[in-house]
Amino acid sequence: QDGSATAVPSDGVEYLVSTSVGGQSLNLDFDTGSADLWVFSSELPSSDLSGHSYYTSSDSSTFQSLSGYTWDISYADGSGASGNVGTDTVVIGGTTVEGQAVELAEKVSSTFVSDAADGLVGLAFSSINTVSPTPQSTFFENAQSSLDSPLFAAYLPNNADGAYDFGYTDDSKYSGDITYTDVDSSNGFWEYPSTSYKVGSTTHSQSGYTGISDTGTTLILMGDSAVTAYYDQVSGSSYDSSQGGYVFDCSADLPTLSISIGGNYATIPASLLNFGTASGSSCFGSLQSVGSGTQNIYGDVFFNAFYGVFDASGPSFGFATV
Numbered sequence: 070q071d072g073s074a075t076a077v078p079s080d081g082v083e084y085l086v087s088t089s090v091g092g093q094s095l096n097l098d099f100d101t102g103s104a105d106l107w108v109f110s111s112e113l114p115s116s117d118l119s120g121h122s123y124y125t126s127s128d129s130s131t132f133q134s135l136s137g138y139t140w141d142i143s144y145a146d147g148s149g150a151s152g153n154v155g156t157d158t159v160v161i162g163g164t165t166v167e168g169q170a171v172e173l174a175e176k177v178s179s180t181f182v183s184d185a186a187d188g189l190v191g192l193a194f195s196s197i198n199t200v201s202p203t204p205q206s207t208f209f210e211n212a213q214s215s216l217d218s219p220l221f222a223a224y225l226p227n228n229a230d231g232a233y234d235f236g237y238t239d240d241s242k243y244s245g246d247i248t249y250t251d252v253d254s255s256n257g258f259w260e261y262p263s264t265s266y267k268v269g270s271t272t273h274s275q276s277g278y279t280g281i282s283d284t285g286t287t288l289i290l291m292g293d294s295a296v297t298a299y300y301d302q303v304s305g306s307s308y309d310s311s312q313g314g315y316v317f318d319c320s321a322d323l324p325t326l327s328i329s330i331g332g333n334y335a336t337i338p339a340s341l342l343n344f345g346t347a348s349g350s351s352c353f354g355s356l357q358s359v360g361s362g363t364q365n366i367y368g369d370v371f372f373n374a375f376y377g378v379f380d381a382s383g384p385s386f387g388f389a390t391v
């Protein structure tokens with residue numbers, strides 16, 4: 070059954086979706102860059118639970134334990150969590166999955182304790198699900214057969230309520246056409262070639278690079294050559310290790326950044342490339358370094374500008390202007 074769930078921006082870092090797990094409501098972070106559905110649970114130390122809603126399996130009449138199953142995930146930003154596993158009924162918007170693998174946290178890293186999310190819904194491919202001894206399917210994979218089309222879409226406008234649509238694309242949320250590109254899911258991500266970019270109107274190549282569409286990452290993370298090329302065009306910008314990235318004067322005139330998605334450019338407006346005040350009159354850039362490797366990560370700032378369509382037939386990824 071198709072449906073749409075509201076995604077609420079939370080302290081500018083993520084978008085949370087109210088989700089029912091065994092009849093218990095939790096605010097979860099939908100993450101197209103990972104494939105585990107995990108929740109804060111009553112098995113955590115009580116000191117980790119303050120400020121969070123959490124799942125208590127013994128309060129759910131539909132919970133079934135998966136005896137001996139465990140999970141342990143580490144994210145690219147260094148955060149992580151681990152615990153045990155069961156199944157329960159999960160409802161998101163109008164879409165229900167019975168027997169969904171629900172990963173109960175027994176441990177979470179400090180970032181999650183201080184973060185608003187009560188857990189994550191992984192929407193990447195189950196080839197990277199961390200459950201042992203048997204990787205589990207994602208909510209989307211389990212829901213696919215009940216959807217009109219095997220796709221979901223992310224609508225995450227800047228500083229405003231957005232949505233995740235399941236089973237259909239909603240043309241009231243974008244303008245123009247949706248441009249699709251083939252996805253290579255061999256690494257478990259919604260990944261595609263991303264071999265060039267533009268800083269303003271100047272084109273640069275980044276041969277061999279790919280991009281990953283990742284709603285679980287906040288910023289746009291690219292290779293150091295692209296980041297350097299961009300901030301070379303922002304007078305007064307600098308890398309400030311104490312702030313953890315590139316900063317510039319808040320009055321700086323920023324160029325646009327166009328990223329290639331398959332063979333097509335998506336242009337991020339300059340306004341979205343200023344992530345906001347770092348300290349005093351210095352502002353933090355929405356473009357930062359991904360570090361090593363050739364996989365760029367296109368996070369929520371990308372989705373602030375583009376409606377993103379994740380289509381399992383193909384698979385393919387599509388984008389359209391918000």
Ligand SMILES: O=C(CCCl)NNC1=[NH+]CCN1
Pocket residue numbers: 100102103143144145146148258281283285286366
């Ligand atoms: O871990 C990544 C990067 C995958 Cl390429 N994204 N997902 C996520 N969830 C929490 C922090 N980051």
